[in-house]
Amino acid sequence: MYELIIAAFMLLSLIxxxxxxxxxxxxxxxxxxxxxxxxxxxxxxxAEAISPIWEANHVWLILVIxxxxxxxxPAFAALMTALNIPITLMLIGIVLRGSAxxxxxxxxxxxxxxxHWGTVFGAASFLTPLFQGMILGxxxxxxxxxxxxxxxxxxxxxWQTPFALSCGVFALVLFAFLAATYMTLYTRAEPDLQNDxxxxxxxxxxxxGPVALAVFLTSKAGAPEMFRGLTQWxxxxxxxxxxxxxxxxxxxxxxxWFALARIAAAGQVMLILTGWGFAQYPYLITPDVTFHxxxxxxxxxxxxxxxLTAGAVLLLPALMFLFHLFSHPENGGDAQx
Amino acid sequence: MNDLVFxxxxxxxxxxxxxxxxxxxxxxxxxxxxxxxxxxxTGRLVYLDLCKRWARGTAILFAVxxxxxxxxxxxxxxxWPGFMKEAGAIIGMPFSLEGFxxxxxxxxxxxxxxxxxxxxxxxxxLSGVVLxxxxxxxxxxxxxxxxxxxxxxxFKRVGEKFTEIDPIAAMVNPxxxxxxxxxxxAAFVAAGFAVAxxxxxxxxxxxxxxxxxxxxxxxxxxxxVSAPLQIVSGDLSARSVAKLQPAKLAAMEAHYRTxxxxxxxxxxxxxxxxxxxxxxxxxxxxxxxxxxxxxTTRVVGLEDFPRADWxxxxxxxxxxxxxxxxxxxxxxxxxxxxxxxxxxxxxPEGGWLLRALVLASPLGFVALEAGWVVTEVGRQPWIIxxxxxxxxxxTPMHFIAVPFVAFTVLYFFLAAIVILLLRRxxxxxxxxxx
Numbered sequence: 126m127y128e129l130i131i132a133a134f135m136l137l138s139l140i141x142x143x144x145x146x147x148x149x150x151x152x153x154x155x156x157x158x159x160x161x162x163x164x165x166x167x168x169x170x171x172a173e174a175i176s177p178i179w180e181a182n183h184v185w186l187i188l189v190i191x192x193x194x195x196x197x198x199p200a201f202a203a204l205m206t207a208l209n210i211p212i213t214l215m216l217i218g219i220v221l222r223g224s225a226x227x228x229x230x231x232x233x234x235x236x237x238x239x240x241h242w243g244t245v246f247g248a249a250s251f252l253t254p255l256f257q258g259m260i261l262g263x264x265x266x267x268x269x270x271x272x273x274x275x276x277x278x279x280x281x282x283x284w285q286t287p288f289a290l291s292c293g294v295f296a297l298v299l300f301a302f303l304a305a306t307y308m309t310l311y312t313r314a315e316p317d318l319q320n321d322x323x324x325x326x327x328x329x330x331x332x333x334g335p336v337a338l339a340v341f342l343t344s345k346a347g348a349p350e351m352f353r354g355l356t357q358w359x360x361x362x363x364x365x366x367x368x369x370x371x372x373x374x375x376x377x378x379x380x381x382w383f384a385l386a387r388i389a390a391a392g393q394v395m396l397i398l399t400g401w402g403f404a405q406y407p408y409l410i411t412p413d414v415t416f417h418x419x420x421x422x423x424x425x426x427x428x429x430x431x432x433l434t435a436g437a438v439l440l441l442p443a444l445m446f447l448f449h450l451f452s453h454p455e456n457g458g459d460a461q462x
Numbered sequence: 463m464n465d466l467v468f469x470x471x472x473x474x475x476x477x478x479x480x481x482x483x484x485x486x487x488x489x490x491x492x493x494x495x496x497x498x499x500x501x502x503x504t505g506r507l508v509y510l511d512l513c514k515r516w517a518r519g520t521a522i523l524f525a526v527x528x529x530x531x532x533x534x535x536x537x538x539x540x541x542w543p544g545f546m547k548e549a550g551a552i553i554g555m556p557f558s559l560e561g562f563x564x565x566x567x568x569x570x571x572x573x574x575x576x577x578x579x580x581x582x583x584x585x586x587x588l589s590g591v592v593l594x595x596x597x598x599x600x601x602x603x604x605x606x607x608x609x610x611x612x613x614x615x616x617f618k619r620v621g622e623k624f625t626e627i628d629p630i631a632a633m634v635n636p637x638x639x640x641x642x643x644x645x646x647x648a649a650f651v652a653a654g655f656a657v658a659x660x661x662x663x664x665x666x667x668x669x670x671x672x673x674x675x676x677x678x679x680x681x682x683x684x685x686x687v688s689a690p691l692q693i694v695s696g697d698l699s700a701r702s703v704a705k706l707q708p709a710k711l712a713a714m715e716a717h718y719r720t721x722x723x724x725x726x727x728x729x730x731x732x733x734x735x736x737x738x739x740x741x742x743x744x745x746x747x748x749x750x751x752x753x754x755x756x757x758t759t760r761v762v763g764l765e766d767f768p769r770a771d772w773x774x775x776x777x778x779x780x781x782x783x784x785x786x787x788x789x790x791x792x793x794x795x796x797x798x799x800x801x802x803x804x805x806x807x808x809x810p811e812g813g814w815l816l817r818a819l820v821l822a823s824p825l826g827f828v829a830l831e832a833g834w835v836v837t838e839v840g841r842q843p844w845i846i847x848x849x850x851x852x853x854x855x856x857t858p859m860h861f862i863a864v865p866f867v868a869f870t871v872l873y874f875f876l877a878a879i880v881i882l883l884l885r886r887x888x889x890x891x892x893x894x895x896x
Contacts, residue, residue, distance in 0.1 A: 195554020205539030
């Protein structure tokens, strides 16, 4: 019972990480790909939008990982062993992304140096989601096997399959889509800039379709359990919901209803990850590790549930306050003294 | 075997790197809040300027601290899956609570750094107070998890299995109180003296700078109050370690022979084979006095433990002496500062005191790092004292040298950049003539 509550919290944290932290990575991708006459303005707007919030958004990932090792310790141990390589690469990406972002901001030297930090920031933002998608995809492939918590399939299983790779690309496009969509709202005072992000959002939104199809098609051979999940009774409902959100987002972007576009895009991501969660159940690492056989003793799970509830009650208002405070650019640009 | 060495090295290097940022993340918000409070009370702009400049430095430190902390939370599993598989359920609780405290830190750091013009001044200061408290709490929770590794509690061991798990009892284990106290004070000592040293350096060039005078006053208040308290807390810690981990204490003091009225050795060259120490300063009955405040007490030596259970005596003993030496030096500087303050003589005019403060600037961090070496190397060969050996916990992964080298290079690079950027934050400070 408690293990499912915590699993639900983990899924929720993962969704919020994708919606918020993912969009910050998307911002980095657009920083790297900034072009046209307003490239510098694009970069500046992205940096302003994510500066105050990226550290808070990043904590969702830490929460997922902490909950994983507290509530499902054998799953954590197996995961960190089997996926040691892509996780290490992802961590290097996370370190470089965060550091380069802050270094660029505070490096008061000439444009050249700042440009280099920008490139590091962008490249790390580009590679990290790719690995994150691959890691998540690898869990589902069924190729990571273990006996009594000891991984027996080595360090290369799962994460290099076509399915995992297409999950990586999917994460990348999804994050870029989210970021561009959010930025259309943030730049509402500057129509030119808003248009730039609108075009990027539309492009990504359209790309998502074929990439999602690739994930689905590769899952048949690459993640049979997932494929079976996606063909159960609830799957058409979920697919309909996701498609509806996706189409609404595209239409809203096209018609410049940017507030609606943001809600629809967020809804789309939420449904995709919820669908993944349902298709994944009961496995944490398909097929040997389940939420039930890897759960910590009930005393731990019960306390964790209390702590999560209390933490949510205390922190959510603070988080809303943060987002409310920085939802729009400050008059006169950068808030830094 | 080599992989174990590299796994330990990678963990040690990651912790040694992160702890600097973690300590500053605890100390700096307190300094910032003090400066901002002084600004709100006196209306003097120099305090506001100071607070904003400290905040900019903190933004850089915090970002690097957050990402290096993330690396650590993964490394627990990447390097020590055998440990986390068993311990996750027992000490996951403090890590989860730390997650929330860190969340609160990240939220209020954002509000504090970027909200200057968006919220009223008092609210801004209040968000700084929440930031400071969350920082302290984060540290407290993480240290209780480390304390559990030194004094495991809150479970029963049946064969290979851990049963009857009680996460609360694990969190308030016998080592928690003294470790938490010692580490929290260490963060204030290290941050306080590091900051004081920087401003003392600039004051030596320009004695009348209002900016650096204000900064020195605040930093020294924190540093000189916590340094003497730290000595008291250190005494408490040593006596707790003597009870909880006698082998660690024996290694700290290079104390081989079990005896009553044990002497205290300072420095020297411990020799495991001969169970002696040469070239050391010997204080008769010193160890017995230290451990029990009684010169006749019998203190257990390393000879009572199987050789396979000894930590590396030289590293632990030297690190311990280094830590205590730094602590004593800082106590001396604190006393000197306090003496000048008592005589109501302005601090910035004491050129020799300023020079001493510059020299003492890194000592807090040296002590902090040395102290963690004592804690961690002193616990070896155990990852969970008396329960699980480090070698049993290590990942089956090979070529750990590769990530070790990668992260070492990355962290050295980041450290160099951070130092460069922090230095630059101070170069454009207005001097007294403007």
